[in-house]
Amino acid sequence: MASRPAGLTRRQVYERSLKRRSLIIAGGSTLAVVLAVVILVPLSPGWEKVKLSFFNGEVFVKTFPKLLNAFVLDLAIFAWSVPLIAALGLAIALARDVRNPVLYPLRLFGAVYTDLFRGVPVVLVVYLVGFGIPGLGLPRPWNSPYIWGTVALVLTYSAYVAEIFRSGIESVHNSQRNAALSLGLAGKDVMRFVVLPQAIRRVIPAQMNMLIALQKDVALLSFIGPVEIFRQAGVFKSLLANFTPYVVAAAIFLVVTVPATRLADYLIAKQNRSRS
């Protein structure tokens, strides 16, 4: 018998050596790529110029506080949009499941709504709603781009969110509905107490991804007025004739969206584990 560390099975010894090998290879190849980038990129002819206009430390330090401040507005728009999107999205999803013939118009509306707003680019909805509706000559404060910008985001996102809710509702097995019906529960109670709670739990990871997308799309409101981070970065760009503020803005977005993305992935992985 070959000698091996005490307390380890044959299998564990083998797996250890495999793991060590793959760590060395992964480390080596990563190092090679990083070195190539660090050495090759600065060798390119335009590097000095790019570095000055995109990665200017002085501009970074100067613009960072104000950009961070402007980002608070993005967060605020995001924060008040989310509950509205969740409520409208759920309402649309439920409208599409209505079976009562009297309520058929509601069902039709739900279908048309989701097709319409999923089919038009967000930026177009922002322009049309954000410029169009205040153009009706509404008095203050009803001509505010904050209101109509939010409305545009809510309209678009609730269409996507509604479809995700609906896929969740459809994923609940029919035997659950039957079990609830067989107890004599009314259709609306079956939905509210049995189907929806299970459906919502299942679609949380997918809805997290929608939140991340929304967080980024808040920047589109800059086109209709609000001085949020993207617009503020644009102001600095013109002022300082330098692109670094955009890089700063991107970095600030990443600080929020990367953890959120990780969390969503973690939730998805957790859900897959519990189902298998």
Place this chain on the structure above:
Amino acid sequence: MKLRLENVQKSFGQTKVLDGISLEVAQGEMLCLIGASGSGKSTLLRCINLLEPLDDGAIWLDGIDIAEPSLDPQPIRQRIGIVFQSFNLFPHMTAEENVMLAPRRIHRKTRDQLRQPIAELFDRFGLRDHMNRYPDQLSGGQQQRVAIVRALAMKPDIMLFDEITSALDPELVGEVLEVLKSLKTEGMTMIMATHEMDFAREVADNICFLDQGRILEQGPPQQIFAAPKQMRTRDFLGRVLGAHKG
């Protein structure tokens, strides 16, 4: 309580699943439906509970034809409990919440009003310690007993059991069948689709043998098991009992 089925017909597309079923169940009677898979046992139970609409025929419950398509099925389903092969507990609720939901919503009772009577029900079926567990923390036998308690909490006039032991590990079948025996002594009216022939022979008052959507033979268990008249009944029993005895 009296249940009478009259020429019940049901098709799925071109396939005739129930082809003129007529039978009667008296108060306190236990009727067992036996027959091969696909003979229509489950569909028959789901029709009685109105989960599947009939194509034709009538189901009389205390003088009312509950198969009338224009009737609201809700109040009727409250009188007819059903337990399924796959338990179908609500996975996001504890055992207690599973049982409480229907009485809360339908009888408009509060949790506080329900806590005591439901605890007694759990007690009776040896489930006291499991009231606050979620379905995935319970064994199959425990889940199925909770499902029975859930149906009983609505105080139904009749209980339907759709092969409720078929999805259980063999060592868990006994505890579920014990529950049925105790319901029987209390005088519950029951219809049970089952493959548990020993249990049917011992406990049932009457047996119906279903074959291709028809009742081929019915009668008390002594007669069906000891002296089946029909060739097909004899074949079926020979197969399942033979396999059972190994």
